[in-house]
Structure formats: C-alpha cells, structure tokens
Amino acid sequence: MATDVKVPTLGESITEATVGQWLKQPGDAVQADEPIASLETDKVSVEVNSPVAGTLSEQLVKEGDTVAVGAVIARVGEGGAAAPAPAAAAPAAAPAEATVAGAPVNPAGAGENVRPREEDDPAPQTAPTGDAALTLSPAVRRAVLEHHVDPSTIKGSGKDGRLTKDDVIAAAQAKKTESAPAAAAAVAPAATAAPAPSGERKEERVKMSRLRQTIAQRLKDAQNTAALLTTFNDVDMTAVIDARARYKDLFEKKHGIRLGFMGFFVKAVALAARDVPSVNARIEGDEIVYSDYLDVSVAVSAPKGLVVPVIRSADRMSFAEIEQAIAAYGKKAKDGTLSMDEMKGGTFTISNGGVFGSLLSTPIINPPQSAVLGMHRIEDRPVVRDGQVVVRPMMYLALSYDHRLIDGREAVTFLVRVKEAIEDPTRLLIDL
Template identity: 70%
Template sequence: MATEVKVPTLGESISEATLGQWLKAPGEAVKADEPIASLETDKVAVEVNSPVDGVMGEQAVAEGATVQVGAVIALVEAGGTAASGATPAPQDRTAVGKAEQAAPAEPASAPVSYGSGEQDNSVPAQGGSGDDNAALTLSPAVRRLVLERHVDPSQIKGTGKDGRITKDDVLAAKPVTARAPEALPASSQAQAPAAAATGGRKEERVRMTRLRQTVARRLKEAQNTAAMLTTFNDVDMTEVIAARARYKDLFEKKHGIRLGFMGFFVKAATLALRDVPGVNGSIEGDEIVYRDYADISVAVSAPQGLVVPVIRDAQDLSFAGVEKTIADFGKRAKDGTLKMEEMKGGTFTISNGGVFGSLMSTPIINPPQSAVLGLHRIEERPVVRDGQIVARPMMYLALSYDHRLVDGREAVSFLVRIKEAIEDPTRLLIDL
C-alpha cells in the first residue's frame, strides 16, 4: 500500500518552499522518520521524513521545483522490498545524455561548465575510466554553492550517499584560479571556443535562493521604512584580550566551550539596552513598545547565506550560556538545521563583520528592531594614553538605528556604555 509524503507545515506565514534535494531514490529502503528530501524555505532548510517503513516509490516533484505546504511530493510503499541496483539519482540521465549527443554541438562558454539556473543539474566529469560525457548530478543547493565559490566539482570527492557531493564537500574545496591547459579534460579543451583563448568575457545567470530573496526584500524594506542613521565609536580591546587569554583554558575545561569575544559584547549590550531602553524598543503603528528583556539576534554565516538566530533572555545568561548558544547556532546554521522559531522575535541585533576582515561598515537594521550593532576587526593602532603614544588593539563599533525612535544622544550614550564595559570588563560582573 502506498503512503503519500506531503510537504509539512513550515512555520507561520510560510506557504511554499523549494525542493532542494532528494535524499532517497525510487526503490531504496526507507525507515519511518528517516529524511527522504530536503526543502529550502525563506530562512532555513527543512527535512521531509518518511511517514512509514517501506520502499521509496514515485517522486512527484523534481529537484528545484516550488512546492506548496500540504502538497504530495512522493509515495512510500509500506512494507515493500528494496529494488536491487537502485540508483541515487531521481532522474534518468541516460535519455538526457543521448539527447545531448544527438543535438548539434554548441561552443562552451568556459573550459569547465558548472551549469546555471534550474535547467541542468549536471557538470562534465573529469578523469577516471568512464566515458568523457559522464555527468555529475548536483542538487540545486550544491550547484549554487559551486557557482558562488568558483570550485570545480569534477575535482571534488563526494562524501554523501553513493558518492554524491554535499555542501560541506564544496566548502572544503579550493576555488578554481588559473589552471594550465593540460590540467583540463580533453573533451573540454576540444570544445573551448576561440574567444576563451583570447580573453573572451563570460556571464553566469543563477536563480536567487529563497533566503537571498528574503534578505534582499527585508533590507530594502528597512531602508524604505526606517529613518536610519549610523554613529561610530572605537574601543580598546586590551582588557578583554587579556581576560580571555588568562581564563580561556580554565573556561573551556569547565564549560566545554571556548571563550570568545562575542560573549563580552552580548553581555555589554544587555547592560546598555537596560540603560537606554529606546534602542531595545520598536515602533508598532502609532505606539512604541519598550521591553525589559533582551532577545539578542546574532548574525551567523551559513552556506546558503546569512541567518540571524536569537539568543533568548540574554540578560539572564552567563558567559558560558551565551557562548554555548552561539556555538550551537553556528553548527546548526552550517548543517541547515536551524528552526524557524529560533530566528523570530529578536529585539536587538549584533553583526560581527570583523571575522571577515571588515574595518568599518554601516549595518542595516533588522525590522521591526530599531538598532543593530556592528563589530569589526581588531588591529593595533597608535593611541594616546597618559600623554604617551602607544599601540593598542582597537576596534571600530557602529550602531545603526531608527532615528524615528532613537535620538542621537541615546545612540551615542548606548555606544559609550558598550565601550566602557569592554574596556573595563569588571563592569560586567558588578553590573555597572
């Protein structure tokens, strides 16, 4: 008896998703609650599990297609027997390969093609004993990551099921730079157009992911709605660096997590938000909402883009609690397993561009929040201390805020509170 597999409820206000990758092929054995497909929503990846034990049956939707909540995407034959020699790919590539061979040859736009958009999931395979026209089947999510990071998938050894290339495989691969002609496949060299040899220009068109579309829409909405302004300050990191160096080994031994800089800034922000409540507020209609709690949104980099999970009640957490929460968010963002509810309801955001080398920026607020704190790289700069010019590890801070709610005086006062707490971490312990 066949059991329908439907798109699950994806969260409030989310009615559709993109089928990113089939994790099981027709004919493969599956167990109840075992993931069989991965969906991409506006914010996170969601796995679809098999409702029963059995064998994977018909797949009603192709990878890259848009599906509605409640739609049937596959069938599972309950109690069936797995077919021998089941292939991991949900599509029959043989017919595609024959059609491509029968079609007139067209000049390639580059020595190695990664594909674009949703029209082709394959790339030329290099080396090995097989046919030169063999294809590597990539999921849409992996294919987009290949294009973004400029890597050659034919040089990647897949660690996924049946040797399929995963996102982690792409992230670990080295980007393609300049390669000697003899390193390219013979078939690719033969198809390379004359324009490529003479420095011809290339273009790639790749459909925006749902996450990137959502980020673009929300950031533009923020610019159109809020009266944004940014104020800056700098902070001497000497004392925080010294405290971290002094206690990091003991901290990790006791709590099982590394002591980072973000914990200091989260705790400093909770104190500053208490003293300057407007920065922690928001505008709802013709009312201002003030809060006595701090739900800190922390920008985390993920393979599919930037996500912003929320540290709930950060004012009540210890340093260890903050660091464990951030580490867990980072790991699950990489795995694509963050939940929708974990990225809703933040009252203030901290974004650390310093990990990528940023010296200074003007971050955009995350609506309906009224402010965002931008952290940047630490570098030694000459400063004056007690009449002497000395080198100190300095960091620029940027606070972007909604001027409709937060006045300049409040914004400056907030940054000064952060600066004082970081330059004298004892304040964090005695609540000053």
C-alpha cells in the first residue's frame, strides 16, 4: 500500500510553491521524516519529508512544476526493495541518473554533467561519519551535485562537524588543483588537433526562480506605487574605525562575535528615527501607521537572490545582540535555511552595497516600508578639516524614501542625524 506525500503548509498567505529539486528518485529507499524533495516559495526553500519509511515508488510532478499546498507530489510504498528499472532503458546505454551521497542528478539529456554510477545500489541520504550521520542541507546537497565530490571524505567545519557549502567548494577546488596537470596534458593534443571554432555565440535560457520573480515584482510595485526620491550625504568613518580597532579584541573575547560596522549604523538609525518618526512609518489606505519600535530589515545576499531577514526591536538591542543576530541570519541565508517568519515585517531597511565595492547607489524601498538606507564602500578621500586638506576614510550614504509620507526636510534631517552619530559615536551612548 502506497502512502501519499503532500505539500506541507508553507506559511501565512503562501498557497503554492515550485518543485526545485527531487532529492530521491523512484526506487530509492527512504526513512520516515527524511527529505525527498525541495520546494521553492516566494521567500525560502522548504524540504518535503517522507511521512513513512519505505521506497519512493512514484513522482507525480516534475522539477519546475508549481504545486499547491496539500497537493500530492509523490507516493512512498512499503518495504525497502528498489523498483525495477524501466523496460525501455538499454543495458549498454549510459545510466539515466547518477547519485552522489543520495542526491539525484538529472539525466545527461537535461543539459547537466553527470558522473557514472559507481555502485549498483543508490547511496544512502546520510553517509556515516564515525558514530554520527552526515546530514546534508539543501544548499550543501546542491554544492555536492555541482562539484561532484564525495561528502563522506570532507571534514565539516560547521556546528557538530556538519558540512557547509564552503567545505564542499574548498574540497572541489583542491580536487581541481590536484588533477589540473593531468587534465592539461590530456586536453592539449586534442586542442591542437581540433581547435574550437572562433567567434561562436551562444545563449542560454534559464527559468526564473520563484524568489527572483517575487523580487522583480515587489521592486516594480515599489516603483509604480511609491513616490521615490533619494537624498545623499557622506560620512567620515574615522571615529568608528578607531573604536573598532581599539575594542575589537575585547569585544570578540567577551561576546564571541566580531564588532562590525552594522551595529553602529543600526544604533544610529534608531537614534535618528526618534527625531524623524516618519521614516519608520508606513501608509495603509488613507492612514499613516507609526511604530514605536524599530524592526530593521537587513539586506543579505543569498545564493538565489536578495533576502531581508528582520532584526526585531533593534532599538532595544545592544551592539553585541545586533552583531550576533546579523551573523546568524547571514549564515542561514547562505545555507538557504531562513524561515518565512524571520523575513516577515520590518519597518526600515539597511542595505550595505559597500561589501561588494559599490561607491554610490539609489536603493529601492521594501514595501510597505517608507525608507531604506544604503551604505557604500569606505575609501580615503581628501576633505577639509579646520581649513586644512586632510585624507579621511569616507563613505557615501543614500536614503531612498517615499515622498508621499516623508518630506525632503525630514529625509535630510534623518540622514544628517545618522551622519552625526557615526562621526561622533559618543552620541549613541548619551542619546543625542
């Protein structure tokens, strides 16, 4: 008797998802609560677990299909015997699918490189490592598939020895380095005999993920709905850089986390929002909703696009709590494990394009929020201080805001307050 595998509840207001990847193929043995598929929603990736132990007998949808909450996407049969191979498959042909540590790879006809099956039986979803099992997150599984490495041979650097995406990439690079001389020697004669045609022009079409579609739609909606305007200023980072240099070792020793720039800016925004509360407000119909708390959405780059996890009540948090929250969210975004609750809400956004080298930009607000602060790279520039031209580490700041709610005077005042707090961090301590 087969058991139906249904799409689980995905969160408030989310009714459908896209099948991102099948983690198990028909005939594979599965354990109860073992992931068999990965779904992509508008915000995060969600794993679908098998409700019972047995054998995956049937896949009812394909990768890329859209499925509704509660829909049946697969069936799990009793027992652990593998299902017989299709009759149409030729014994001498290349294997239709390969398995790397239990994660399926598409057939070669789908346009992806595959590795021949090394064993007749599929490898289990978890590979034993000592007394513990090596459990792979969706992000790590994808990296294993892309780089064709054996996860059981890699030492994990994550919590409890778990593998991270960086571990897989490092192992793949080491493998490439070792095999480069032999590969170059093997390829060189072929390249001499049959040089690749010059001037070849190619195109590739890739379907947008649900996350990318949602990002595109929300950004366009913001442009169509809000009266967007951006005001700029620059800030001397000397005081913050000196404070970090003076206290970074003590801070890390006490709190177990590095002291970054974001904590200073979150604190500065909280201070400035008290003087200009409209930047922390939103429009609902014909009403303005003011918040007496500051929930900061911090834009984080994830493998599949930009995500904005929310630091709740950031105005009431210490520097250490802010930095710890940001570090935890950054790791989750990288591993693809952010939950929808962690990205809901937010009253103000901070986006740091400086980590990618951006000098200046005009960020777009994250509806229904009314303002976003853009940080940029720090670079030494000549400025005038006390009548003398000196070199200072300077950063451009950009505040994009909804002009329907925030006047130009208020936007400029807010940005000046942030600038003053960063150039004189003592203001953050004495609430000026």
